[in-house]
Amino acid sequence: MKASKIAYKPVGLALGVVGGLAAGALFRQTWKVLGHDEDAPKATDEYRSWNEVLTAAALQGAVFAVVKAAVARGGATGVRGLTGSWPG
Numbered sequence: 552m553k554a555s556k557i558a559y560k561p562v563g564l565a566l567g568v569v570g571g572l573a574a575g576a577l578f579r580q581t582w583k584v585l586g587h588d589e590d591a592p593k594a595t596d597e598y599r600s601w602n603e604v605l606t607a608a609a610l611q612g613a614v615f616a617v618v619k620a621a622v623a624r625g626g627a628t629g630v631r632g633l634t635g636s637w638p639g
Contacts, residue, residue: 556638556639559626559627559638562626562629562630566622566623569622570621570623571618577614578591578611578615579591582607585610586607591607591611592604627639
């Protein structure tokens with residue numbers, strides 16, 4: 552296994568945790584602005600519409616995917632800077 556892959560493992564795990572926390576916070580703030588409510592609806596909330604529940608789920612998925620990709624790309628770029636080779 553290449554040294555860059557070994558170096559990236561713990562970095563990738565740590566960045567994944569931080570990215571997940573950041574994505575959750577970003578989604579909550581985005582929902583407050585777009586949803587005009589403090590909390591996003593749960594799928595089982597009988598008082599929320601299908602449209603609201605599915606919109607929240609789609610937005611949450613998009614935010615998490617973008618943050619995950621940005622964090623992974625940034626981590627890989629950082630490892631390349633430290634080791635001289637791409638970890639993938």
